[in-house]
């Protein structure tokens with residue numbers, strides 16, 4: 001099951017007592033509905049092996065809160081299944097249409113609060129919960145941080161963005177393929193938003209995935225670091241090997257002071273070890289910086305002779 005449907009399952013099964021909050025929740029579920037005359041049609045995702053189906057819940061709430069009977073039809077788009085819930089209710093159609101046709105200057109939180117009938121301080125969170133169930137997705141945090149709420153491209157976007165901002169969540173705005181979305185790419189903000197909507201179990205799964213991801217990143221970083229050190233040692237060794245081999249082939253090694261000849265031979269015999277290891281092979285051992293100086297002298301001697309011969 002995807003993380004989005006896990007979150008949906010959890011959010012949908014939370015109990016709500018106050019009537020105002022239940023209404024706000026239902027309006028969240030149907031906020032993005034199509035409206036024609038007095039007919040309202042909302043579309044809900046239908047996940048495989050879900051333990052909760054938002055369209056069934058919407059039908060129940062429409063019955064108890066709006067005293068209307070809704071009909072359900074199913075459809076498939078690509079790999080996804082959806083349920084269309086249709087009902088006829090003048091008041092709901094009017095409220096939704098008012099939001100759809102909202103001029104930009106009236107896109108305030110109060111407008112949303114008024115048309116969606118928020119009464120108490122918890123109504124907004126329940127509205128967002130319903131909206132997220134119908135229109136929200138979250139990527140697997142082990143792969144990337146991305147939460148998105150898809151909205152129709154009309155007056156309904158801006159009041160939601162403002163409502164979220166006033167609740168402490170600044171979401172980005174995206175528009176593509178005739179769809180508008182509000183999104184969040186910060187792991188900590190996604191967690192706070194999930195907590196705000198009441199998805200505490202999903203939040204723990206999110207934490208765990210995040211911990212796994214950070215452990216994996218640390219491991220990769222450590223592996224990269226070791227690999228890079230080995231590569232560097234091999235590259236340096238190969239450079240020395242070429243130089244010393246050249247000096248030997250041209251009988252130039254004997255022209256070097258004895259301690260440099262000794263270092264050069266040790267290097268030839270051990271081209272792929274680190275400088276620290278090579279320093280320890282000397283007898284008596286020399287320091288790494290002492291070795292560095294010796295190798296620099298050898299390399300300078302090599303380059304001088306190489307240029308001469310060119």
Ligand SMILES: [Zn+2]
Nearest residue numbers: 020021120123
């Ligand atoms: Zn309320």
